[in-house]
Amino acid sequence: MGWNVHKFGGTSLADAECFRRVAAIVAAQTDARQAVVVSAIGGMTDVLLGLVSAASSQADVAPQLAMLKDRYGGIVGELLGDGGVPLMAQMERDLADVESVLTALALVKSASHRSRDLVAGFGELWSARLLTAVLAAEQRRPVVLIDARDVLRVVQSEMGPVVQWEDSRAALAGSLAADFDGIAVITGFIARTPDGLQTTLGRNGSDFSASIFAALLEAAEVNIWTDVEGVMSGDPRRVPEAAVIREMSYNEAMELAYFGAKVIHPQTMTPAVEHSIPIRIRSTFNPAGEGTWITAAPRSTELVKGVSSIEGIALINLEGSGMIGVPGTADRLFGSLREAGISVVLISQGSSEHSICFAVPVESAQRVKDVVARAFAGELAQGQVQNIDVTPDCAILAVVGDGMAGAPGIAGRFFSTLGRAGINVRAIAQGASERNISAVIAAADATRALRAVHASFYLSAKTVSIGLIGPGSVGGVLLDQLAGEAERLAAEFGVDLRVRAIGGSRRMVLADKRIPLANWREQVENSEPMNLDRFVDHVQADHLPHAVLLDCTADQGIAQRYEDWLGRGIHVITPNKKAHSGSLEYYHRLKALTRASGAQFLYETSVGAGLPVVHTLRDLVDTGDEIYTISGIFSGTLAYLFNVYDGSRPFSSIVADAQSKGYTEPDPRDDLSGMDVARKTVILAREAGLDLELEQLSVQSLVPESLGEGSVEDFLNQLPAHDAAMAAQLKVARAAGQVLRYVGELDLRSGAARVHLASFDAGHAFANISLTDNIVQFVTRRYCDNPLIVRGPGAGPDVTAAGVFADLLRLCGRLGGNGG
Ligand code: ASP
Numbered sequence: 001m002g003w004n005v006h007k008f009g010g011t012s013l014a015d016a017e018c019f020r021r022v023a024a025i026v027a028a029q030t031d032a033r034q035a036v037v038v039s040a041i042g043g044m045t046d047v048l049l050g051l052v053s054a055a056s057s058q059a060d061v062a063p064q065l066a067m068l069k070d071r072y073g074g075i076v077g078e079l080l081g082d083g084g085v086p087l088m089a090q091m092e093r094d095l096a097d098v099e100s101v102l103t104a105l106a107l108v109k110s111a112s113h114r115s116r117d118l119v120a121g122f123g124e125l126w127s128a129r130l131l132t133a134v135l136a137a138e139q140r141r142p143v144v145l146i147d148a149r150d151v152l153r154v155v156q157s158e159m160g161p162v163v164q165w166e167d168s169r170a171a172l173a174g175s176l177a178a179d180f181d182g183i184a185v186i187t188g189f190i191a192r193t194p195d196g197l198q199t200t201l202g203r204n205g206s207d208f209s210a211s212i213f214a215a216l217l218e219a220a221e222v223n224i225w226t227d228v229e230g231v232m233s234g235d236p237r238r239v240p241e242a243a244v245i246r247e248m249s250y251n252e253a254m255e256l257a258y259f260g261a262k263v264i265h266p267q268t269m270t271p272a273v274e275h276s277i278p279i280r281i282r283s284t285f286n287p288a289g290e291g292t293w294i295t296a297a298p299r300s301t302e303l304v305k306g307v308s309s310i311e312g313i314a315l316i317n318l319e320g321s322g323m324i325g326v327p328g329t330a331d332r333l334f335g336s337l338r339e340a341g342i343s344v345v346l347i348s349q350g351s352s353e354h355s356i357c358f359a360v361p362v363e364s365a366q367r368v369k370d371v372v373a374r375a376f377a378g379e380l381a382q383g384q385v386q387n388i389d390v391t392p393d394c395a396i397l398a399v400v401g402d403g404m405a406g407a408p409g410i411a412g413r414f415f416s417t418l419g420r421a422g423i424n425v426r427a428i429a430q431g432a433s434e435r436n437i438s439a440v441i442a443a444a445d446a447t448r449a450l451r452a453v454h455a456s457f458y459l460s461a462k463t464v465s466i467g468l469i470g471p472g473s474v475g476g477v478l479l480d481q482l483a484g485e486a487e488r489l490a491a492e493f494g495v496d497l498r499v500r501a502i503g504g505s506r507r508m509v510l511a512d513k514r515i516p517l518a519n520w521r522e523q524v525e526n527s528e529p530m531n532l533d534r535f536v537d538h539v540q541a542d543h544l545p546h547a548v549l550l551d552c553t554a555d556q557g558i559a560q561r562y563e564d565w566l567g568r569g570i571h572v573i574t575p576n577k578k579a580h581s582g583s584l585e586y587y588h589r590l591k592a593l594t595r596a597s598g599a600q601f602l603y604e605t606s607v608g609a610g611l612p613v614v615h616t617l618r619d620l621v622d623t624g625d626e627i628y629t630i631s632g633i634f635s636g637t638l639a640y641l642f643n644v645y646d647g648s649r650p651f652s653s654i655v656a657d658a659q660s661k662g663y664t665e666p667d668p669r670d671d672l673s674g675m676d677v678a679r680k681t682v683i684l685a686r687e688a689g690l691d692l693e694l695e696q697l698s699v700q701s702l703v704p705e706s707l708g709e710g711s712v713e714d715f716l717n718q719l720p721a722h723d724a725a726m727a728a729q730l731k732v733a734r735a736a737g738q739v740l741r742y743v744g745e746l747d748l749r750s751g752a753a754r755v756h757l758a759s760f761d762a763g764h765a766f767a768n769i770s771l772t773d774n775i776v777q778f779v780t781r782r783y784c785d786n787p788l789i790v791r792g793p794g795a796g797p798d799v800t801a802a803g804v805f806a807d808l809l810r811l812c813g814r815l816g817g818n819g820g
């Protein structure tokens with residue numbers, strides 16, 4: 001059987017419970033021989049190093065020493081009971097050694113590297129001994145402890161520790177029988193120099209230890225157990241949508257580590273990389289999770305693996321006509337920086353050679369400026385170099401992925417996303433490896449940039465953040481419809497519909513990811529007071545590519561807000577007629593905003609509910625047809641009243657009946673006034689290109705003039721007095737073989753527009769509708785002899801909600817890339 005290496009860091013070994021968890025994980029690994037590399041118990045290395053500094057400045061170290069003993073003693077006692085006595089005896093001896101070293105330090109008032117390394121390394125000895133004892137007590141397999149100082153030989157160099165492979169291999173063979181079949185617990189972090197002195201592999205060196213032992217043992221894999229699920233596609237504290245990267249290459253891991261994904265330190269991977277040993281980042285809290293596989297040849301196909309940033313950057317720009325075509329300028333520049341020991345993190349020079357800019361850590365910015373000014377003193381004096389600009393408060397944003405090499409359009413997507421998010425790019429660098437594209441931006445923009453770029457590469461381009469206002473009858477049904485279809489839409493079309501906010505007139509509920517729609521009603525009830533500004537800000541989240549507000553109210557005040565929303569790039573979908581049937585000036589402003597911001601404003605359901613009226617008309621216009629007339633029955637309520645009114649019952653009793661059944665508005669005058677039909681007529685007129693104000697429309701109200709004021713009850717009581725007039729009109733119509741219908745009519749050629757009660761021949765399309773049907777007739781150049789007719793139920797929550805839903809999908813269909 002081969003070897004698997006498992007490394008557990010300090011946070012995985014913080015207390016007794018942690019040790020138990022680690023022991024259980026090790027026990028579960030039975031498919032190979034196990035090499036378990038451990039760090040010190042969380043925080044102990046810091047305490048030990050603290051002791052060294054304290055001693056060299058002659059501070060009292062006794063309390064800290066006692067604290068170490070208590071902490072270790074507590075964990076040992078909890079895990080081993082009386083069985084821990086030998087471990088504590090060993091620790092006492094170690095602490096006595098530590099104390100004598102510290103006393104010596106106090107005398108010489110300084111600490112050498114060697115004494116520091118000696119003291120710092122005890123933490124790993126203590127934790128490894130303890131884990132060995134815990135495993136030995138529970139395991140049937142043999143468990144041995146390997147003190148890495150007996151095995152690892154390293155030479156310290158300027159670039160860090162260099163492993164002496166031959167010596168180390170030989171030493172390992174001496175410490176571990178070739179046929180050993182069990183668990184070897186190994187101290188991380190510590191090693192020995194060729195002259196026999198204890199040394200360390202540097203802070204966080206246990207990862208390096210694991211990687212070295214993997215190479216020595218020719219292990220099949222190195223598992224780095226930690227407290228995160230793996231390498232993330234972005235910093236989860238800043239990018240809420242960040243996800244664990246399943247598989248990545250060594251190179252990608254290296255790039256991401258540099259850019260702040262601090263799961264593994266690049267150098268520590270080298271031994272594993274040289275032997276092509278896969279490294280797996282896993283969580284001790286979720287041992288069943290896959291974690292991240294870092295390998296030589298990952299099988300994943302994503303072009304971009306992660307989005308990351310480094311903060312605390314200053315951008316330096318050296319500019320001058322004197323540099324054009326002068327060889328050696330860059331050499332002098334970077335040579336001077338090298339001499340000053342300054343590391344440059346990004347370089348960019350345009351081919352005009354008029355300027356060179358580069359990024360450095362902000363702490364060194366002033367020194368850089370001085371160094372460069374000295375190096376180019378002559379040119380500065382003579383004006384060949386005009387200035388050295390320093391821009392502090394910058395961040396470098398990078399996308400990383402092997403797949404970007406040779407894949408066109410990645411840079412395009414990256415920069416257009418930044419552009420759409422309104423983020424200014426100050427400098428750009430992409431290496432020829434094409435594994436990383438970096439942009440220098442203002443530090444203040446970094447989080448917004450990370451989110452936008454992450455969304456554009458990681459989320460479906462059709463991910464929509466949805467806020468629904470007015471969860472009443474239509475809104476409520478719509479939420480239920482969304483709950484039922486969202487999963488299918490995601491699976492079949494990659495449409496990711498996230499209802500993240502629901503707000504009524506009093507309360508609202510907001511969710512980061514999405515509101516579970518199964519019980520949205522209770523959630524709204526038990527939530528916070530409505531605050532429309534906060535609601536809208538929440539919906540327009542910068543980590544999601546698109547935001548849409550579904551206004552399911554009939555509210556004038558809400559309609560007044562569309563201007564702000566569309567201007568901000570938020571799409572608006574609504575059955576509410578108030579905005580686009582309001583003043584022409586407002587209507588045109590909204591249309592202009594949609595053109596400028598790219599936000600969509602969709603209102604199919606404001607005419608004929610779910611019937612395809614508005615977009616049928618728009619298609620006719622867009623394809624160059626000429627509209628002659630549009631007419632129709634646009635009110636389900638009025639359609640119903642005149643369908644039922646055949647003279648057998650007075651008109652007033654039909655109205656009263658319909659009102660009590662809820663077929664009319666609570667106040668039937670809202671239907672009978674014709675204003676609802678008038679608004680719809682105005683909407684169609686404007687859609688057809690006719691600039692029509694509501695006031696220009698001639699509207700015949702069916703509310704008798706004397707009954708305009710007063711309560712609903714009074715109105716219904718007094719309406720019978722007007723039955724005779726209505727009956728007379730019906731009689732005239734019937735005598736001519738006609739029926740009465742309340743219609744809206746537009747003549748686009750003359751501009752005439754009116755809403756009135758008219759009679760139609762029994763054979764006319766308008767005479768043959770059922771119940772609450774709406775019907776719209778378009779007479780156009782193409783549909784001239786035989787008009788285009790749209791007919792069907794034109795009211796009711798189900799069809800209206802479905803119509804809003806259809807608009808939402810229509811919107812998604814138009815969302816190309818990110819933010820479009
Ligand atoms: N215990 C050492 C440190 O804290 C090594 C490690 O944890 O990897 O730096």
Ligand code: MG
Pocket residue numbers: 604605606607608609610611612613614803
């Ligand atoms: Mg419609």
